[in-house]
Amino acid sequence: MTTTRDRLLDAATELFYRDGVHIGVEALCRTAGVSKRSMYQLFSSKDEVLAVALERRAPDYANAFFPASQDAGSARERILYVFERLEKLSAEPEYHGCPYLAVQVELKDPEHPASEVARVVKGRLTEGFRALAEEGGARDPQLLARQLTLVFDGASARAGARVETLDGLVTPTVSALLDAAGVA
Amino acid sequence: MTTTRDRLLDAATELFYRDGVHIGVEALCRTAGVSKRSMYQLFSSKDEVLAVALERRAPDYANAFFPASQDAGSARERILYVFERLEKLSAEPEYHGCPYLAVQVELKDPEHPASEVARVVKGRLTEGFRALAEEGGARDPQLLARQLTLVFDGASARAGARVETLDGLVTPTVSALLDAAGVA
Secondary structure, three states: OOOHHHHHHHHHHHHHHHHOOOOOHHHHHHHHOOOHHHHHHHOOOHHHHHHHHHHHHHHHHHHHHOOOHHHOOOHHHHHHHHHHHHHHHHOOOOOOOOHHHHHHHHHOOOOOHHHHHHHHHHHHHHHHHHHHHHHOOOOOHHHHHHHHHHHHHHHHHHHHOOOOOOOOOHHHHHHHHHHHHOOO | OOOHHHHHHHHHHHHHHHHOOOOOHHHHHHHHOOOHHHHHHHOOOHHHHHHHHHHHHHHHHHHHHOOOHHHOOOHHHHHHHHHHHHHHHHOOOOOOOOHHHHHHHHHOOOOOHHHHHHHHHHHHHHHHHHHHHHHOOOOOHHHHHHHHHHHHHHHHHHHHOOOOOOOOOHHHHHHHHHHHHOOO
């Protein structure tokens, strides 16, 4: 059974992603089919709904990009896999870029609770890259991880804005960075 | 003498950049010291103010990143210079990322007049990269130009969100891509 809380978080995930974080409480509650009174019994503010919705989505986000270990190839292959997944996701019509980057860009406030969630989730992506970079023998695993996150965010922002398609673009970019870092 | 039009566009440039495109007409007119009536005599909508303000800022944006030809070094140096400038700009306290990328991310609508302006302005950045890539003998100038724009956008978004500092990050990233493309 779907609870009021789940309905609110589902609506928040969809609406904020599709239309932006500035969607109001009225529209959120209408989409969720929940009264404002019920919303404020569960959450202190719209900002909290946004932050909790982003947090709830984090495990799916991680699973989407890092394959289960039984399918794993070399560290290089697993890094390239992240970007193959991004390329596939970004070709879907409802893709609007990385939801965590979008929130950071839209809120323009690193102290906002939702920006903090985004920072933690994207920090895990960088950490995933760093672990693979180390396993793959990168000369400077931390630098490579930051470079890969930069490419990930640039690619997702540009594809999300429909000004770029990632096919034939991210794989050669990431390959060049892996080569330069000494990850064979 | 500053005209009403200039005051509106100055306020729009500052407010939309600092707080986002969802700032309302009231706040815009209040900051500009202009009545709503006067605004609507000059512009058909807030969206038009936003688009015109972005268009007006475009020449400064281009000049900020591409040096005047008398200072020009090799094609490789001039490409690296773009990212040195970005690194400097991004360290300023009022930096919130590339204004054109921000608008695209926030509006989530490629057909919006302001998204179209942003697409044209960033298209010129990519074209500037492409011309330098060709001059520098890149194997695939168009691919290199797209890669550099990807890094530019990822770097500006992450630095603007205060989750990354570009020092020691963009120069090695761009150098690796230039090396891979055969730009000496």
